[in-house]
Every structure is written in C-alpha cells, then in structure tokens.
Amino acid sequence: MIPRRDPAKRAVVVPQRAELTSWVIMRVTGALLIVLVGGHLAINLMTGHGVHSVDFAFVSGKWASPFWQVWDLLLLLAGLGHGANGMRTVINDYVRGDRARLTWKLVMGVVVAILVALGSLVIFTHDPCPHGAPADLLPSFCG
Amino acid sequence: MEITVKVRRVPEQEGASRSVVGAESSGEMAGAAQPRTGKARTSTAPGYWQTYHMEAKPTDRILDVLMALKSEQDGTLTFRRSCGHGICGSDAIRINGKNRLACKTLVKDLGPGRAITLEPLKGLPVVKDLVVDMEPFLAAYRSVLPYLIADTSTTPTTERLQSPQEHARFEKTTKCILCAACTTSCPVLWTNPDYTGPMAMVNAHRFVFDSRDVAAEERFAALSDGEGVWRCRTTFNCTEACPRDIPITEVIGELKRAMIAQAL
Numbered sequence: 117m118i119p120r121r122d123p124a125k126r127a128v129v130v131p132q133r134a135e136l137t138s139w140v141i142m143r144v145t146g147a148l149l150i151v152l153v154g155g156h157l158a159i160n161l162m163t164g165h166g167v168h169s170v171d172f173a174f175v176s177g178k179w180a181s182p183f184w185q186v187w188d189l190l191l192l193l194a195g196l197g198h199g200a201n202g203m204r205t206v207i208n209d210y211v212r213g214d215r216a217r218l219t220w221k222l223v224m225g226v227v228v229a230i231l232v233a234l235g236s237l238v239i240f241t242h243d244p245c246p247h248g249a250p251a252d253l254l255p256s257f258c259g
Numbered sequence: 260m261e262i263t264v265k266v267r268r269v270p271e272q273e274g275a276s277r278s279v280v281g282a283e284s285s286g287e288m289a290g291a292a293q294p295r296t297g298k299a300r301t302s303t304a305p306g307y308w309q310t311y312h313m314e315a316k317p318t319d320r321i322l323d324v325l326m327a328l329k330s331e332q333d334g335t336l337t338f339r340r341s342c343g344h345g346i347c348g349s350d351a352i353r354i355n356g357k358n359r360l361a362c363k364t365l366v367k368d369l370g371p372g373r374a375i376t377l378e379p380l381k382g383l384p385v386v387k388d389l390v391v392d393m394e395p396f397l398a399a400y401r402s403v404l405p406y407l408i409a410d411t412s413t414t415p416t417t418e419r420l421q422s423p424q425e426h427a428r429f430e431k432t433t434k435c436i437l438c439a440a441c442t443t444s445c446p447v448l449w450t451n452p453d454y455t456g457p458m459a460m461v462n463a464h465r466f467v468f469d470s471r472d473v474a475a476e477e478r479f480a481a482l483s484d485g486e487g488v489w490r491c492r493t494t495f496n497c498t499e500a501c502p503r504d505i506p507i508t509e510v511i512g513e514l515k516r517a518m519i520a521q522a523l
C-alpha cells in the first residue's frame with residue numbers, strides 16, 4: 117500500500133540545484149556561443165579577402181586589442197565549458213560503474229584544464245612582433 | 260488475410276532474477292553490464308522468437324490477434340489486458356519496435372505483408388512473455404506524490420473551487436492511464452534504470468499546476484538532480500509513444516521552467 121503522508125507533517129525539502137545550474141549554464145553558454153562563434157567567423161572569413169587574409173599578422177593584429185583578447189577568451193571558456201558539460205552528461209548516461217564514470221570525468225577535467233591554461237596563455241602572452249622575424253609577415257604596427 | 264506474428268517469448272522469471280529484454284537491439288544492455296544500484300534490471304532476459312501464422316481481418320486489433328493465438332494455438336502465451344478499450348493501460352507492448360497499446364492498434368495500421376513483431380516493454384523486468392513487472396515504474400509514480408495536497412492550515416468551509424482556466428493549465432496531464440509506453444520508450448531509462456521517467460513527470464505536472472495544490476516544491480525535489488527532469492534529453496520518444504496524445508516533452512519543458520523560476 118502507498119502510505120499517504122499527512123500533509124501537515126510534510127518534511128521541509130531542500131531541492132538540489134547542481135543539475136538545474138548545469139542545465140541553465142548549457143543554455144547560456146549555447147546562446148553566447150552563437151554570438152561569439154558567429155562574430156568570429158564573420159570577422160575572420162567574411163571581411164577583407166576572407167580566409168586568405170588570416171595569417172600571423174592578422175591574428176597578431178586582432179590580439180593587440182583587449183577587445184579581441186576578451187572575445188577569444190570568452191569563446192575559449194564558453195566552448196570548452198559547453199563541450200565539457202555535454203561530455204559529462206554523456207559519461208553519466210553511458211559509462212557503467214561509478215569508478216569508471218569518475219575516472220573518465222577526471223580525465224576530461226584535466227584535459228579541459230590544460231586546454232584552458234594553454235589557450236589563455238597564448239591569448240595573453242602572444243608577442244605580435246617577435247624579434248628578428250621578416251617584416252612582411254608581421255602586423256603593420258611592428259616598427 | 261493470412262498474417263505472420265513473431266512473439267518474443269520469455270520463460271517465467273522469479274522476482275529477484277527478473278531481467279529486461281533488449282539484447283538483440285542494443286549491445287550495452289547485455290548481461291555483462293553492471294547495474295548501477297545493484298538491482299538486476301539491466302541484465303538481459305532469456306528469450307526467443309516464436310513465429311505464428313493465422314487468419315486475421317485488417318480491422319482486428321493486435322489484442323484480438325493475441326487472444327486468438329492464446330485460445331486457438333498456444334495457451335501458454337502470456338500477456339496482460341483488461342478493458343480492451345484503451346483506458347486501463349495494461350496492454351502496452353512493443354509492436355513492430357514501437358510502444359503501443361495492443362487494443363488501440365489494428366492489423367491494417369502495421370503495413371501489409373510484413374511479419375508483426377510483439378515484444379515486452381523494454382527497460383522493465385520481464386515476468387513472462389509480454390508481461391513486465393511494473394513495480395519500478397510505479398515506484399517512480401509514487402515518488403512524485405501523485406495526489407492532491409491541499410492547504411489544510413485552515414478548515415475549508417466551502418468546496419475548493421477551480422475556474423475552467425485554472426483547470427486548463429493541467430488538463431492535458433489528467434489523461435494519463437499509466438500504461439508505461441512513454442517511460443519504457445526512453446533511451447535514458449534503457450541505460451539508467453533509476454531514471455524517474457516521463458510518466459512520473461506527467462503526473463507531477465498534473466498536481467504542480469493545479470491551483471488547489473500546495474506541494475509543488477516537494478514534487479520538484481523528487482524531480483531535481485541526478486535522475487529527474489534534467490536528465491531528459493528531449494528525445495521525443497515518449498511524446499510519440501503516448502497513446503493518450505499527451506505532449507510529454509512539452510510537459511517536461513514546463514516543469515523545467517517552473518523549477519528554474521522557483522530556484523530564482
């Protein structure tokens with residue numbers, strides 16, 4: 117029989133929010149990625165000579181501006197966050213056994229951490245005018 | 260007309276050792292898989308296909324076919340039915356790979372010239388042949404408190420009235436007949452037997468959006484985190500399977516939105 121609980125004696129329930137938060141983050145980063153990826157593709161591929169103008173000088177020129185540094189950092193974080201969270205749900209759905217699930221999630225976490233570290237390092241320590249490089253390969257502002 | 264019917268036969272299984280059908284279509288359900296919570300629900304039921312030939316009218320229901328087979332050809336064939344009119348929810352089975360009610364599916368609905376395949380619902384332990392153990396499904400139902408919990412802080416002196424508009428808010432989810440066609444069509448349930456499943460969400464919606472009910476928060480707690488609404492991958496299998504045409508994926512979406520609104 118189903119025990120009918122006395123509504124007056126209902127337990128105070130604190131709902132858990134982790135999966136709710138993760139679900140919201142997926143929608144927010146998803147929407148953000150449409151803007152960030154769209155803008156990235158538009159600038160890189162549809163202006164000037166399209167993909168042919170993308171070279172060292174082009175990228176260095178972009179990263180000389182804090183605007184594009186922040187843009188690319190957001191792109192990196194939103195992309196990896198969205199992707200990693202998606203992979204986490206796939207692992208939860210399809211990997212069997214608690215140990216195996218934990219292992220895969222740890223491996224993924226480490227890979228994502230390395231990618232975030234490397235990516236931000238490149239964005240913020242990029243030298244647009246490396247010493248001794250031929251001038252025609254460098255952005256115009258390298259005197 | 261002459262029809263061929265292939266029925267998945269599973270010998271009777273005792274309570275604890277009951278297992279699910281599904282090995283032939285998805286390898287990951289095989290016996291070697293580790294059940295997540297120690298329940299023996301993801302191992303594969305032993306079984307085989309048995310082929311029958313019989314005469315049937317195009318307008319015969321699959322339930323008529325099953326009853327004719329049982330009375331005329333093979334008395335050991337086991338299935339569940341009660342009303343025969345699509346309202347008791349006891350004869351949901353997999354017909355040609357899709358979850359449907361045997362009493363609401365006609366022979367002519369299934370395309371001519373092809374053998375008709377009948378299998379027990381996937382993801383619930385098989386008791387025998389087409390009969391599955393509904394207990395895990397009903398446990399999920401109980402978890403969302405599927406009954407009206409009204410405000411009893413003051414003694415009501417009149418009826419708890421509700422306007423037609425207020426009723427319209429949850430009308431669609433009052434139609435559920437607990438047939439399990441939705442929950443057992445869900446791939447999330449197939450890989451994770453602890454998933455709460457669409458039926459429990461439909462029945463939570465029934466009370467969460469009822470203007471006379473005050474226990475939405477408790478139902479949200481039952482549907483939150485690990486095995487609740489957030490595990491829904493909007494596959495739409497449930498919506499397609501529901502013999503009562505409940506827009507289940509939309510219902511789950513409404514619950515998600517209400518839960519986010521409540522969290523904010």
Ligand code: SF4
Pocket residue numbers: 348434435436437438439440441442457458461500501502503504505507
């Ligand atoms: S929601 Fe539809 S498919 Fe699911 S149990 Fe209810 S009637 Fe059956």
Ligand code: FES
Pocket residue numbers: 340341342343344345346347348349350351360361362363
């Ligand atoms: S026998 Fe009652 S729903 Fe089919």
